[in-house]
Amino acid sequence: MTDSNTSKEPDSSAIQAAITDTPRSLLDLINEDPLNLTSDDLTQIIEHLRQARRRWAAEENEAHKTGRPKKVGKGLKLDDIGDLFA
Amino acid sequence: MSKFAPTPEYLSQVTAHNGAFSREVPGLQLVWDSTSIGELKQCPQKYYQTMVLGYTTSKQNFHLTFGIYYHSALEHYDKAIAAGTPHEDALVSTLAYTLELSGDRDEAGHFRPWESEDKLKNRFNLIRSVIWYIDYHHENNSMLPAVVLANGKAAVELSFKFSPEITSELSGQPYFLSGHLDKLAYFGDSVVLTDRKSTKSTLNSQYFSNYSPDNQMSLYAIAARVVFNQEIRDIIIDAVQVAVNFSSFGRGPVNRTPTILNQWLEDLEILLAQNETYARNRHWPKNDKSCFNCPFKPVCSHDPAIAESIRQSRFAKKTWDPTISRET
Numbered sequence: 001m002t003d004s005n006t007s008k009e010p011d012s013s014a015i016q017a018a019i020t021d022t023p024r025s026l027l028d029l030i031n032e033d034p035l036n037l038t039s040d041d042l043t044q045i046i047e048h049l050r051q052a053r054r055r056w057a058a059e060e061n062e063a064h065k066t067g068r069p070k071k072v073g074k075g076l077k078l079d080d081i082g083d084l085f086a
Numbered sequence: 087m088s089k090f091a092p093t094p095e096y097l098s099q100v101t102a103h104n105g106a107f108s109r110e111v112p113g114l115q116l117v118w119d120s121t122s123i124g125e126l127k128q129c130p131q132k133y134y135q136t137m138v139l140g141y142t143t144s145k146q147n148f149h150l151t152f153g154i155y156y157h158s159a160l161e162h163y164d165k166a167i168a169a170g171t172p173h174e175d176a177l178v179s180t181l182a183y184t185l186e187l188s189g190d191r192d193e194a195g196h197f198r199p200w201e202s203e204d205k206l207k208n209r210f211n212l213i214r215s216v217i218w219y220i221d222y223h224h225e226n227n228s229m230l231p232a233v234v235l236a237n238g239k240a241a242v243e244l245s246f247k248f249s250p251e252i253t254s255e256l257s258g259q260p261y262f263l264s265g266h267l268d269k270l271a272y273f274g275d276s277v278v279l280t281d282r283k284s285t286k287s288t289l290n291s292q293y294f295s296n297y298s299p300d301n302q303m304s305l306y307a308i309a310a311r312v313v314f315n316q317e318i319r320d321i322i323i324d325a326v327q328v329a330v331n332f333s334s335f336g337r338g339p340v341n342r343t344p345t346i347l348n349q350w351l352e353d354l355e356i357l358l359a360q361n362e363t364y365a366r367n368r369h370w371p372k373n374d375k376s377c378f379n380c381p382f383k384p385v386c387s388h389d390p391a392i393a394e395s396i397r398q399s400r401f402a403k404k405t406w407d408p409t410i411s412r413e414t
Contacts, residue, residue: 033197034185042178049217056332
Protein backbone atom coordinates (compact mmCIF):
# COMPACT_ATOMS: atom_id res chain seq x y z
CA MET A 1 0.00 0.00 0.00
CA THR A 2 2.86 2.33 -0.65
CA ASP A 3 2.24 5.64 -2.22
CA SER A 4 3.09 5.97 -5.88
CA ASN A 5 4.69 9.37 -5.47
CA THR A 6 7.28 8.27 -2.96
CA SER A 7 10.96 7.72 -3.33
CA LYS A 8 11.72 9.89 -6.30
CA GLU A 9 14.01 12.81 -6.12
CA PRO A 10 13.69 14.60 -9.45
CA ASP A 11 16.59 16.45 -10.92
CA SER A 12 14.52 19.55 -11.04
CA SER A 13 15.31 23.14 -11.71
CA ALA A 14 11.75 23.97 -10.70
CA ILE A 15 12.32 22.56 -7.27
CA GLN A 16 15.52 24.46 -6.92
CA ALA A 17 13.56 27.53 -7.95
CA ALA A 18 11.06 26.81 -5.22
CA ILE A 19 13.89 26.84 -2.75
CA THR A 20 15.99 29.64 -4.18
CA ASP A 21 13.38 32.01 -5.59
CA THR A 22 11.58 32.48 -2.35
CA PRO A 23 13.99 31.59 0.39
CA ARG A 24 14.44 35.04 1.81
CA SER A 25 10.81 35.72 2.38
CA LEU A 26 9.87 32.14 3.27
CA LEU A 27 12.89 31.49 5.45
CA ASP A 28 12.57 34.90 7.06
CA LEU A 29 8.96 34.21 7.88
CA ILE A 30 9.71 30.76 9.23
CA ASN A 31 12.59 32.03 11.36
CA GLU A 32 10.63 34.98 12.69
CA ASP A 33 9.44 34.89 16.29
CA PRO A 34 6.07 33.12 15.94
CA LEU A 35 4.51 35.66 18.28
CA ASN A 36 5.24 38.37 15.70
CA LEU A 37 3.57 36.56 12.82
CA THR A 38 0.20 37.77 11.63
CA SER A 39 -2.52 35.63 10.09
CA ASP A 40 -1.44 36.92 6.70
CA ASP A 41 2.14 35.82 7.41
CA LEU A 42 0.95 32.33 8.27
CA THR A 43 -1.19 32.18 5.14
CA GLN A 44 1.80 33.34 3.12
CA ILE A 45 4.01 30.56 4.52
CA ILE A 46 1.35 27.99 3.65
CA GLU A 47 1.00 29.40 0.15
CA HIS A 48 4.77 29.31 -0.42
CA LEU A 49 4.91 25.69 0.67
CA ARG A 50 1.86 24.78 -1.41
CA GLN A 51 3.45 26.25 -4.51
CA ALA A 52 6.64 24.34 -3.83
CA ARG A 53 4.67 21.10 -3.52
CA ARG A 54 2.78 21.78 -6.75
CA ARG A 55 6.03 22.43 -8.58
CA TRP A 56 7.50 19.25 -7.19
CA ALA A 57 4.40 17.23 -8.07
CA ALA A 58 4.40 18.66 -11.61
CA GLU A 59 8.05 17.73 -12.03
CA GLU A 60 7.30 14.27 -10.72
CA ASN A 61 4.48 13.80 -13.20
CA GLU A 62 6.57 15.10 -16.05
CA ALA A 63 9.45 12.81 -15.18
CA HIS A 64 7.01 9.91 -14.95
CA LYS A 65 5.55 10.68 -18.38
CA THR A 66 8.87 11.05 -20.13
CA GLY A 67 10.48 8.13 -18.34
CA ARG A 68 13.42 10.33 -17.53
CA PRO A 69 15.72 8.59 -15.06
CA LYS A 70 15.34 10.00 -11.61
CA LYS A 71 17.46 9.97 -8.54
CA VAL A 72 15.97 7.80 -5.89
CA GLY A 73 16.01 8.51 -2.19
CA LYS A 74 18.65 6.93 -0.08
CA GLY A 75 18.39 3.38 1.18
CA LEU A 76 18.50 2.64 4.86
CA LYS A 77 21.95 2.29 6.34
CA LEU A 78 22.90 0.77 9.65
CA ASP A 79 23.85 4.13 11.11
CA ASP A 80 20.35 5.40 10.38
CA ILE A 81 18.82 2.93 12.77
CA GLY A 82 17.48 5.75 14.96
CA ASP A 83 15.65 6.95 11.87
CA LEU A 84 13.40 3.88 11.92
CA PHE A 85 11.83 4.77 15.22
CA ALA A 86 11.47 8.50 14.81
CA MET B 87 29.31 -11.48 42.43
CA SER B 88 31.58 -9.32 40.31
CA LYS B 89 33.77 -6.93 42.29
CA PHE B 90 32.50 -4.20 39.96
CA ALA B 91 28.85 -4.94 40.71
CA PRO B 92 26.97 -1.86 41.95
CA THR B 93 25.79 -2.03 45.54
CA PRO B 94 22.06 -2.40 46.26
CA GLU B 95 22.18 1.02 47.89
CA TYR B 96 23.61 2.56 44.73
CA LEU B 97 20.97 0.89 42.53
CA SER B 98 18.23 2.13 44.87
CA GLN B 99 19.68 5.62 44.75
CA VAL B 100 19.96 5.86 40.94
CA THR B 101 16.42 4.57 40.40
CA ALA B 102 14.82 6.40 43.33
CA HIS B 103 13.07 8.95 41.12
CA ASN B 104 12.06 6.53 38.40
CA GLY B 105 8.53 5.23 38.92
CA ALA B 106 9.16 2.20 36.73
CA PHE B 107 11.51 0.53 39.22
CA SER B 108 10.78 -1.70 42.19
CA ARG B 109 11.41 -0.21 45.61
CA GLU B 110 11.80 -3.74 47.02
CA VAL B 111 14.42 -5.11 44.63
CA PRO B 112 17.08 -2.54 43.72
CA GLY B 113 17.60 -2.21 39.97
CA LEU B 114 14.52 -4.27 39.01
CA GLN B 115 12.31 -2.53 36.46
CA LEU B 116 8.61 -3.40 36.71
CA VAL B 117 6.97 -1.04 34.19
CA TRP B 118 8.30 -1.50 30.67
CA ASP B 119 7.80 0.38 27.44
CA SER B 120 9.03 -0.50 23.97
CA THR B 121 12.19 1.60 24.38
CA SER B 122 13.34 -0.11 27.57
CA ILE B 123 12.40 -3.58 26.26
CA GLY B 124 14.31 -2.75 23.08
CA GLU B 125 17.41 -1.69 24.99
CA LEU B 126 17.39 -4.88 27.04
CA LYS B 127 16.94 -7.01 23.92
CA GLN B 128 19.78 -5.23 22.18
CA CYS B 129 22.29 -5.42 25.02
CA PRO B 130 21.76 -5.87 28.78
CA GLN B 131 24.76 -3.68 29.55
CA LYS B 132 23.43 -0.89 27.33
CA TYR B 133 20.06 -1.26 29.05
CA TYR B 134 21.82 -0.96 32.43
CA GLN B 135 23.63 2.22 31.45
CA THR B 136 20.62 3.94 29.86
CA MET B 137 17.63 2.74 31.84
CA VAL B 138 19.04 1.82 35.25
CA LEU B 139 21.83 4.37 35.59
CA GLY B 140 20.00 6.93 33.43
CA TYR B 141 22.87 7.97 31.17
CA THR B 142 22.27 9.33 27.71
CA THR B 143 24.47 10.74 25.04
CA SER B 144 24.64 14.51 25.32
CA LYS B 145 24.66 14.74 21.52
CA GLN B 146 21.37 15.96 20.11
CA ASN B 147 19.25 13.17 18.66
CA PHE B 148 17.78 14.95 15.67
CA HIS B 149 15.81 11.85 14.65
CA LEU B 150 14.02 11.87 17.99
CA THR B 151 13.51 15.64 18.07
CA PHE B 152 12.15 15.74 14.52
CA GLY B 153 9.86 12.79 15.28
CA ILE B 154 8.48 14.37 18.45
CA TYR B 155 7.75 17.67 16.72
CA TYR B 156 6.22 15.96 13.68
CA HIS B 157 3.96 13.79 15.85
CA SER B 158 2.92 16.68 18.01
CA ALA B 159 2.12 18.94 15.06
CA LEU B 160 -0.10 16.41 13.31
CA GLU B 161 -1.72 15.48 16.60
CA HIS B 162 -2.65 19.16 16.93
CA TYR B 163 -4.29 19.06 13.49
CA ASP B 164 -6.16 15.81 14.29
CA LYS B 165 -7.53 17.29 17.49
CA ALA B 166 -8.66 20.46 15.76
CA ILE B 167 -10.47 18.50 13.04
CA ALA B 168 -12.10 16.20 15.62
CA ALA B 169 -13.29 19.33 17.44
CA GLY B 170 -15.04 20.51 14.26
CA THR B 171 -12.50 23.09 13.09
CA PRO B 172 -12.57 23.56 9.29
CA HIS B 173 -9.52 22.20 7.43
CA GLU B 174 -8.03 25.54 6.42
CA ASP B 175 -8.34 26.99 9.92
CA ALA B 176 -6.87 23.82 11.41
CA LEU B 177 -3.98 24.05 8.95
CA VAL B 178 -3.15 27.64 9.92
CA SER B 179 -3.46 26.77 13.60
CA THR B 180 -1.17 23.76 13.13
CA LEU B 181 1.44 25.90 11.39
CA ALA B 182 1.40 28.45 14.22
CA TYR B 183 1.66 25.64 16.76
CA THR B 184 4.55 23.95 14.91
CA LEU B 185 6.52 27.19 14.55
CA GLU B 186 6.33 27.82 18.29
CA LEU B 187 6.90 24.17 19.18
CA SER B 188 10.10 23.90 17.16
CA GLY B 189 12.05 26.41 19.17
CA ASP B 190 12.48 27.80 22.61
CA ARG B 191 12.98 31.15 24.27
CA ASP B 192 15.95 32.56 26.09
CA GLU B 193 15.68 34.24 29.45
CA ALA B 194 14.77 37.53 27.80
CA GLY B 195 11.95 35.82 25.90
CA HIS B 196 13.66 35.92 22.51
CA PHE B 197 12.66 33.09 20.23
CA ARG B 198 15.39 30.62 19.25
CA PRO B 199 14.45 28.32 16.35
CA TRP B 200 15.50 24.68 16.75
CA GLU B 201 18.91 24.25 15.16
CA SER B 202 19.47 20.75 13.90
CA GLU B 203 22.87 19.50 12.86
CA ASP B 204 21.21 17.41 10.17
CA LYS B 205 20.66 18.62 6.62
CA LEU B 206 17.37 16.73 6.28
CA LYS B 207 15.78 16.47 9.68
CA ASN B 208 15.75 20.16 10.43
CA ARG B 209 13.18 22.85 11.21
CA PHE B 210 12.47 23.98 7.66
CA ASN B 211 11.88 20.42 6.47
CA LEU B 212 9.75 19.72 9.54
CA ILE B 213 7.41 22.59 8.71
CA ARG B 214 7.35 21.66 5.03
CA SER B 215 6.59 18.03 5.93
CA VAL B 216 3.70 18.97 8.21
CA ILE B 217 2.06 21.33 5.72
CA TRP B 218 2.62 19.01 2.77
CA TYR B 219 1.25 16.01 4.72
CA ILE B 220 -1.95 17.81 5.62
CA ASP B 221 -2.44 19.27 2.14
CA TYR B 222 -1.55 16.03 0.36
CA HIS B 223 -3.95 13.87 2.34
CA HIS B 224 -6.67 16.51 2.30
CA GLU B 225 -6.48 16.76 -1.50
CA ASN B 226 -6.49 13.00 -1.88
CA ASN B 227 -9.21 12.45 0.70
CA SER B 228 -6.88 10.06 2.52
CA MET B 229 -6.52 11.73 5.91
CA LEU B 230 -7.60 8.76 8.10
CA PRO B 231 -9.76 10.69 10.57
CA ALA B 232 -9.17 10.02 14.24
CA VAL B 233 -11.70 7.97 16.16
CA VAL B 234 -13.60 10.20 18.54
CA LEU B 235 -13.65 8.68 22.02
CA ALA B 236 -16.67 8.57 24.34
CA ASN B 237 -15.33 11.68 26.09
CA GLY B 238 -15.50 13.57 22.80
CA LYS B 239 -11.73 13.76 22.37
CA ALA B 240 -9.77 12.57 19.37
CA ALA B 241 -8.11 9.19 19.91
CA VAL B 242 -4.58 10.50 19.44
CA GLU B 243 -1.44 10.12 21.56
CA LEU B 244 -3.11 7.62 23.85
CA SER B 245 -1.06 6.61 26.84
CA PHE B 246 -1.57 3.05 28.01
CA LYS B 247 -0.50 0.87 30.91
CA PHE B 248 -1.62 -2.69 31.49
CA SER B 249 -0.41 -5.89 33.11
CA PRO B 250 0.58 -8.72 30.77
CA GLU B 251 -0.14 -11.05 33.72
CA ILE B 252 3.52 -11.74 34.35
CA THR B 253 4.72 -11.55 37.95
CA SER B 254 8.23 -10.94 39.18
CA GLU B 255 9.62 -13.98 40.97
CA LEU B 256 12.08 -11.75 42.78
CA SER B 257 9.69 -9.21 44.21
CA GLY B 258 6.28 -10.87 43.82
CA GLN B 259 5.05 -7.70 42.10
CA PRO B 260 3.23 -7.63 38.75
CA TYR B 261 4.91 -6.35 35.64
CA PHE B 262 3.25 -3.66 33.54
CA LEU B 263 3.59 -2.59 29.92
CA SER B 264 3.20 1.04 28.98
CA GLY B 265 3.54 3.37 26.04
CA HIS B 266 1.77 5.81 23.78
CA LEU B 267 -0.28 4.97 20.71
CA ASP B 268 -0.26 7.59 17.97
CA LYS B 269 -3.80 7.36 16.75
CA LEU B 270 -6.83 5.16 16.34
CA ALA B 271 -8.33 6.05 13.00
CA TYR B 272 -11.17 5.11 10.72
CA PHE B 273 -10.09 3.31 7.58
CA GLY B 274 -13.29 2.73 5.65
CA ASP B 275 -15.51 0.80 8.03
CA SER B 276 -12.58 -0.48 10.08
CA VAL B 277 -10.59 0.97 12.92
CA VAL B 278 -6.83 0.91 12.44
CA LEU B 279 -3.95 1.91 14.62
CA THR B 280 -1.66 4.34 12.85
CA ASP B 281 1.92 5.10 13.77
CA ARG B 282 3.66 8.03 12.15
CA LYS B 283 7.28 7.67 11.18
CA SER B 284 9.72 10.08 9.61
CA THR B 285 12.64 8.77 7.62
CA LYS B 286 15.30 9.74 5.14
CA SER B 287 14.76 6.44 3.36
CA THR B 288 12.80 5.62 0.27
CA LEU B 289 9.32 4.46 1.20
CA ASN B 290 9.21 1.09 -0.45
CA SER B 291 8.37 -2.45 0.62
CA GLN B 292 11.86 -2.85 2.07
CA TYR B 293 11.30 0.13 4.34
CA PHE B 294 7.95 -1.12 5.61
CA SER B 295 9.29 -4.65 6.13
CA ASN B 296 11.49 -3.24 8.90
CA TYR B 297 8.41 -3.25 11.13
CA SER B 298 7.76 -6.98 10.91
CA PRO B 299 8.92 -8.26 13.27
CA ASP B 300 9.32 -5.22 15.43
CA ASN B 301 9.19 -4.89 19.18
CA GLN B 302 7.35 -1.54 19.27
CA MET B 303 4.65 -2.50 16.76
CA SER B 304 3.97 -5.82 18.52
CA LEU B 305 3.56 -4.06 21.85
CA TYR B 306 1.26 -1.45 20.28
CA ALA B 307 -0.86 -4.13 18.61
CA ILE B 308 -1.33 -5.86 21.97
CA ALA B 309 -2.09 -2.58 23.74
CA ALA B 310 -4.73 -1.56 21.20
CA ARG B 311 -6.55 -4.83 21.77
CA VAL B 312 -6.14 -5.01 25.55
CA VAL B 313 -6.50 -1.40 26.65
CA PHE B 314 -8.75 0.14 24.04
CA ASN B 315 -10.73 -3.02 23.30
CA GLN B 316 -10.60 -2.24 19.61
CA GLU B 317 -10.88 -4.79 16.87
CA ILE B 318 -7.81 -3.56 15.10
CA ARG B 319 -7.60 -4.86 11.56
CA ASP B 320 -4.18 -3.44 10.90
CA ILE B 321 -1.50 -1.17 12.13
CA ILE B 322 -0.67 1.34 9.43
CA ILE B 323 2.78 2.86 9.29
CA ASP B 324 2.06 6.40 8.10
CA ALA B 325 5.48 7.50 6.93
CA VAL B 326 7.07 10.61 5.55
CA GLN B 327 10.28 10.53 3.58
CA VAL B 328 12.18 13.74 4.26
CA ALA B 329 14.51 14.65 1.40
CA VAL B 330 16.40 17.82 0.52
CA ASN B 331 13.80 19.17 -1.87
CA PHE B 332 10.67 17.31 -0.97
CA SER B 333 8.69 15.38 1.59
CA SER B 334 6.72 12.42 0.28
CA PHE B 335 4.28 10.17 1.98
CA GLY B 336 3.52 6.48 2.02
CA ARG B 337 1.62 4.00 4.10
CA GLY B 338 2.23 0.35 4.75
CA PRO B 339 0.29 -2.18 6.79
CA VAL B 340 1.83 -4.11 9.65
CA ASN B 341 0.05 -7.36 10.36
CA ARG B 342 0.12 -9.16 13.67
CA THR B 343 -1.86 -12.35 14.12
CA PRO B 344 -2.97 -13.40 17.62
CA THR B 345 -0.42 -16.22 17.47
CA ILE B 346 2.40 -13.82 16.68
CA LEU B 347 1.37 -11.58 19.56
CA ASN B 348 1.12 -14.49 22.01
CA GLN B 349 4.60 -15.58 21.03
CA TRP B 350 5.88 -12.03 21.54
CA LEU B 351 4.48 -12.15 25.09
CA GLU B 352 6.09 -15.54 25.72
CA ASP B 353 9.41 -14.13 24.55
CA LEU B 354 8.90 -11.14 26.82
CA GLU B 355 8.32 -13.37 29.84
CA ILE B 356 11.64 -15.10 29.22
CA LEU B 357 13.38 -11.76 28.74
CA LEU B 358 12.00 -10.41 32.01
CA ALA B 359 13.10 -13.57 33.81
CA GLN B 360 16.59 -13.07 32.41
CA ASN B 361 16.52 -9.49 33.66
CA GLU B 362 15.65 -10.77 37.13
CA THR B 363 18.84 -12.84 37.00
CA TYR B 364 20.79 -9.73 36.06
CA ALA B 365 19.16 -7.71 38.87
CA ARG B 366 19.76 -10.47 41.40
CA ASN B 367 23.44 -10.64 40.45
CA ARG B 368 23.60 -6.86 39.98
CA HIS B 369 25.31 -7.58 36.69
CA TRP B 370 23.90 -6.81 33.24
CA PRO B 371 26.21 -8.60 30.74
CA LYS B 372 27.52 -7.11 27.52
CA ASN B 373 26.24 -8.33 24.19
CA ASP B 374 29.52 -7.73 22.41
CA LYS B 375 28.02 -8.58 19.04
CA SER B 376 25.91 -5.47 19.25
CA CYS B 377 28.53 -2.75 19.70
CA PHE B 378 28.42 -1.24 16.21
CA ASN B 379 27.39 2.40 16.55
CA CYS B 380 26.63 1.97 20.25
CA PRO B 381 27.30 5.25 22.09
CA PHE B 382 28.55 3.29 25.11
CA LYS B 383 31.33 1.58 23.19
CA PRO B 384 33.96 3.87 24.78
CA VAL B 385 32.78 2.74 28.21
CA CYS B 386 32.66 -0.96 27.46
CA SER B 387 36.00 -1.00 25.66
CA HIS B 388 37.86 0.23 28.74
CA ASP B 389 38.65 -1.35 32.07
CA PRO B 390 35.52 -1.56 34.25
CA ALA B 391 37.41 0.26 36.99
CA ILE B 392 37.16 3.51 35.02
CA ALA B 393 33.71 2.95 33.48
CA GLU B 394 31.91 5.36 35.77
CA SER B 395 34.41 8.15 35.24
CA ILE B 396 34.02 7.77 31.45
CA ARG B 397 30.25 7.86 31.77
CA GLN B 398 30.37 10.96 33.92
CA SER B 399 32.68 12.77 31.52
CA ARG B 400 30.93 11.85 28.27
CA PHE B 401 27.26 11.39 29.03
CA ALA B 402 24.39 13.34 30.50
CA LYS B 403 21.90 12.08 33.05
CA LYS B 404 18.30 11.75 31.94
CA THR B 405 15.74 9.52 33.58
CA TRP B 406 13.64 7.45 31.19
CA ASP B 407 10.44 6.77 33.11
CA PRO B 408 7.82 4.67 31.25
CA THR B 409 5.20 5.45 33.91
CA ILE B 410 4.86 9.07 32.78
CA SER B 411 1.71 9.61 30.72
CA ARG B 412 1.56 12.09 27.86
CA GLU B 413 -2.17 12.66 28.11
CA THR B 414 -3.31 16.16 28.92
